[in-house]
Amino acid sequence: MKNLAILLTVIFIIMAGIYFFLFAPEKYHQPDLYDEIMQRGTIKVGINIDSKPFGFVDEKGEIQGYDADLARYIAHYLVKSPNAVKFVPVTPANRMLKASTGEVDIVIATMTITPQRQEILDFSIPYDSAGQALLVKTGSRITSINDLAGQNVGVIFGTTAEKNMQNLVPSANILGFKTYHDAYEALKSGAINAITSDDTILSGFALEDKSVTLLPKRYSREPYGIGFKQGQCSVKLKQNIDFAITDLRQKNVINRLRKKWGLG
Ligand code: GLU
Secondary structure, eight states, X not given: OHHHHHHHHHHHHHHHHHHHHHHSOGGGSOOOHHHHHHHHSOEEEEEOSEEXXXXXXXXXXXXXXXXXXXXXXXXXXXXXXXXXXXXXXXXXXXXXXXXXXXXXXXXXXXXXXXXXXXXXXXXXXXXXXXXXXXXXXXXXXXXXXXXXXXXXXXXXXXXXXXXXXXHHOTTSEEEEESSHHHHHHHHHHTSOSEXXXXXXXXXXXXXXXXXXXXXXXXXXXXXXXXXXXXXXXXXXXXXXXXXXXXXXXXXXXXXXXXXXXXXX
């Protein structure tokens, strides 16, 4: 009798396991991301289109920049074709959601790897890095972050600088913008006294327009990673992307990209 009870319990556990495996909600057995990309033959890449020199739209309407080039290299490693990229525009505020819901396979968008973000997405090894800086009008009396007390400071919604500013200068009047371009227009019009974000992006404005200046101090370290859905489904994808980044670095391609886009 006791043996029969044990046998029935074991059968029940096995049946429950099989049932769970077959009918459990999708999140418990998501299809492997790498296999999906390989079968599809294209990779959906979330990219900024407002962040020169990383991601922007050229005169022909094509998406260009450091991140766009990197995406084409990654596609070459994965799908063996640099043209296998399908770009999907993202913003710092919506890119995490787009990657975690599968609207994009990966995000390459000057995205800093942070512990908070790692709770939601998985990341590649870093492919580059930046530092938080200030862009001001040339000749401005603002020379460092401490001068921002009581001043209007522009941040881009969803960025690390938006979070950092609240701690760095709690008395600053922080104004959020959807795009870098909107923040730049606000700086030019005098609605804000400074923009704070990554030096790599802000320096583009200072290079093209002498009426704005990038101040020399940096207030953070921002390692850039490629982000994708978290969990078992992206283990193979991460291995392949990390391999690609390591190889691109060894072959000096990353350095060439930095030079090509005016970063080093
Ligand atoms: N790297 C920063 C971040 O991930 C700012 C750059 C950006 O995302 O546009 O928040």
